[in-house]
Amino acid sequence: MAKKPKTDPNYKVIAENRRARFDYAIEDDIECGIVLTGSEVKSLRENTANITECYAAVEDGELWLVNSYIAPYERAMFPHEERRRRKLLVSRKELSRLWNDTQRKGMTLVPLVLYFNHKGIAKMKIGIAKGKKTVDKRETEAKRDWGRQKQRLLKQGG
Numbered sequence: 233m234a235k236k237p238k239t240d241p242n243y244k245v246i247a248e249n250r251r252a253r254f255d256y257a258i259e260d261d262i263e264c265g266i267v268l269t270g271s272e273v274k275s276l277r278e279n280t281a282n283i284t285e286c287y288a289a290v291e292d293g294e295l296w297l298v299n300s301y302i303a304p305y306e307r308a309m310f311p312h313e314e315r316r317r318r319k320l321l322v323s324r325k326e327l328s329r330l331w332n333d334t335q336r337k338g339m340t341l342v343p344l345v346l347y348f349n350h351k352g353i354a355k356m357k358i359g360i361a362k363g364k365k366t367v368d369k370r371e372t373e374a375k376r377d378w379g380r381q382k383q384r385l386l387k388q389g390g
Contacts, residue, residue, distance in 0.1 A: 242352040245345060247281040250339035252342045254369065256361035261344060263377070265321035266297065266356050271308035275353060278305075281346055288320060288358050290331045295320040297343065297356070320356060330360065338362045 252258070268276070275281070280303035288297050297318045304311050322330070333339050345357045364372070 237327060240350050242348060243350050244268065245347045246276050246279055246354075247346040249344055251284060252344055252359060252361070255364060256342050256359065257337075257364055257368070258278050258342070258359040259343070261359045262322065262326055263355055263357050264295065264326075266346075266354050267307065267319040267321065268302075269310075270314045270377045271305040271310060271312045272302050274308065274355065275302050275305040275312075276291050276346075276348075278303075282345050283343045283356075286343055288343060290327065290334060290341075295322055295325070295327055295341075300343070301329045302345075310374070320358070335361050363384065 242383045282301040286297060288295060290296075297320050299315055300318060301315055302312070304314060330341060334341060339360060339362055342359045343356055344359045346355075347355055348366035349355050
């Protein structure tokens, strides 16, 4: 997950897919650029994006973000499509690695965080993930509950 430096005014998380870590076992993550139009950037500056229903896919030697939502910018002269396919920018080496990983059984590319980096450029962190089964989800939830209960017990005891 992207951490916020304390003194950086440009760094800003726009949208986070919290459900991804519950539904998928994330093996690795990659930071990539995203091709946007002017009105999309303006809209992102106002925190009007949603990446919970979207996914990334390697198609025809390019990496695409499919079904992501960026709200329309009211004052735009040339408005953008809200759910258009957006191209993601990675190096050729990373692209070939992503393609190889998604060809394995059960691997998928899940958007984790959309943010502006310290230079003020929109970036997206994508996780290479494997879908969890219901049993794994229950196990994760049980570990989380036990962690909370342990913290409560430590707080009461001390």
